[in-house]
Amino acid sequence: MNVVKDMARQIFAGRKIRHLRAQLGLTQVAMAGQLGISAAYLNLVEHNQRPLSRKLQKKLESVLPVKEGELSGGEEARMLSALEELFSDPLFDRNRPGGATLGDFVAVHPEICRAVLKLYRAFRNAREDRLKARESLSADPYFSDTSHKLLTQLTSIRSFAEILQDNDDLSDHQRGRFTDVLVDESKKLTLMVGELFDFINGESLESASLSETPTDEVVDMLSVNDHYFPELEEAAEQLRERIGNPQPYGLFDALVHYLDEQLGISVEIVPVTTQPSLKRGMWELEGEDGGVLRLMETLSVSSLVFRLARVVAEVAYADVLEKTLARGHVSSDEARQLCLKALGSYFAGALMMPYAAFRKAAFELRHDIDLLRRRFRVGFEQVCHRLTTLQKPQEEGVPFHFVRVDLAGQISKRFSASGLRIPRYGVLPAQWGVQDAFLKPGRISTHSMRAEDMAIYFSITRTVTKPGTMVGQAGNTFAVSLGCEISFARHMVYADGLDFTHPDSVLPPVKK
Template identity: 30%
Template sequence: MSKKYRLFAGARLRALRVERGMRQSEMAERLGISVPYLSQLEHDDRPLTPAVQAALADAFPLEWAAVEEDNATRRFAALREAVADPLFDGDALPVDQLTRIAEQQPALADRFIALHAAYRHAGERLQIVDDAMASDGSSGGRLPWEEVRDWFHHAGNYIDSIDRAAEELAERLAGKSASPDVAALERHLRDGLSVSLVYQNSQGLRDYDPTMGHLVVDQGQPAESRRFQLAHQLTALALDSVIQRVIETSELRTPAARQLLLVGLANYAAGALLMPYARFRERAREMRHDIDRLRQEFGVSFEQACHRLSTLQRPGERGIPFFFCRVDMAGNITKRHSATRLQFARFGGACPLWIVHEAVAIPDRILVQLAETPDGVRYVSMAKGLVKPSGSYTRAPRRYAVALGCETDHAREFVYADGLDLTSPQAATRIGVSCRLCPRPDCEQRAFPPSDRGILVDPDRRSVVPYSIV
């Protein structure tokens, strides 16, 4: 074997085993190797072969993704991921065959990887075309809120400078606690930032007068929401210079978009302050991402905990790649982000077969679904309907649902996957991104034909929809 594949990572392998609380025999069994061989790997007496690397990637996809790799190893990993795409029918290619291709035909492997990436990119471009058809083209461009939404999407929903600054501030305010409590937030606003604070019934959620340095928070909000408003104002002031530097480099076109980004970044900072990255990521993994346990420990709402999980994308310390969205009673997606291969429709609603729509109608109950997209990728989705009280009979409460999910490769880390049959062909609900993008010809819930396919209409025959897709 060529020297370019001689990857020694004994210390990282041993650290991974210790972090998981596993004995050598348990890890060896998980990897399908002998205990003496594992011991040699941990002491760097032998390099990691592509077969062992593949076993590590399968058994520990989250942790092993952070290992530094050389170009040849990255080529092998990218090739392995490309050929594993459900687009290709049949059995997966053996590891030794992939190794030979990557080693003996690197140019061919690189071109295959690039071709697969182009295929994925073409699908994304189709979605952009559909977005243009679904949006109002008379505006001459994206609306400010669309600009900001797309900015967060392209940033990977993780802003390193703000996240780290908020984490450092949380350590000062919270001490040994998991998260700064209300008293600590109020004290820092008063003593550190010279802000006076009052809770009272108000039409708005938060009202800050920068001239007087006075903050009014609506006392009719739930406790978690009041605490979040305090954190928002605190980070907006304490981390102003950090936030402004991000805005200056954002290249957003309009003043309105930049102001919306300012609000969005302050909200991001507030979540990072209340759920500091390292502490939250560690506890999330220990709890297998049980949202109710996390929100109780960090004193946040169900939605806030879900949203924070979708932001854990710090290089070298990534969390599980999740998708997250919020859907209102009409099916509109009002928040969305995906670190997975699943991408949401930018306009209109999501697939009606997705469990999040049922969750809107059944508040305070967690629903779980195994779903499969047209590309053959399977996801475990958790959705919960929420009702946010207004604090007054004269103001209607807000009703919506949130959804959080991951690919089935990470199911063992996601408590909501327990009890699901992840392998049965019949167990998964066949969903799409939206009707305009979904190629499935036999869906009984279809509202529109796909935008890239023609239709046939037979006046003498009628199925669930009055046309067939060609």
């Protein structure tokens, strides 16, 4: 290490001393006199012919405008190494300066070297970001699917155009048929290019998604349908009638009875000590066509009912779920399964909170979530989720956004009808105040914020905890947030007292 330091001191000190002496306007003779050495020796030091001793370094530091240790050359050595790395980049293939030139440059213009290195680091980061973006884009199922379709259409168009051009002896029938194909394929191509432009302009993010994961596809599928599925609402209404329109507290028994009588599935509530544990954590269904549905005793009543309703959806209304799914576009089997699960959950929500009655109650009770929970015997998250689905044309509810995050701010559920743009990836910005709910577990807190689009949004947030599946296992806790654009906040009891005539006044004070 000392050898390296000594070499650095020797390489850079000479050039630097010469440069600084010239800046001071001193001759070698004059400065040598001040240092108490001969001019010839100083000349040798300046040309790196003699090592710079620690004693001489100290003396130089008292004569020259440098800080203590600046002549040691350590920083210059690091800079030279960084510059050499910089110029080894293929970018400088034909313009690579030699080591001596770089050494001179580092010694004489360290500030410029620092700036160049800073610029190069920024360039390298930008280049890496671009490569990452290109990689994720090339792996995007939308792009691979679209490019395949484009190629197929282009192949058809080119083939038939050349056939028409090269074959004068085609019959009228053949000519007409091939021309029809050309027109047909050209139309499809035009449509596809239009979609591609919309996609590039970000206008059809929902329909032609940037779907990176199957979960993204579920979110996109819900968004494309504005989070409202009339077929599932109708199916849930139909089931309610079939099981005798039970009151919320009678729904559990009614579903257990329906599963047993109509679908041949018996329901068992099993103790948490059951071994081996249930296949799907909190529940399992053994046998599809008749069988046993086992549910963990730790589930709340609302979760039990929800699970029963989802099984009914998956078994008795599978055709409706499939038909609903067929309206959208999913790229993989995993995404398809997740979408079917989401649609089953939608059905369960619609059964437990019938559209008309729930919407009426929501406005009457001014979206007081606790009162809605009690009226429909459901959970906090279930109410928030159902509120986002009140999108029936002409009978809409408040356009809400809904987001669920974990302690680290990772988003696990998101939907927005309010206009608020929820990030597709990563964590939720702290400014949204959602994570603050973890500081007051189980209590509702309110929050207002101005988003990037300059609109102001009002939201309520509360933690929800999913029970563990084993004795002693803590459940998972999430923060759930439900919000709307500030002009709709008057429909929420939680916004009472806010001055809507001066929307800015609802924003939290800026921290100084």
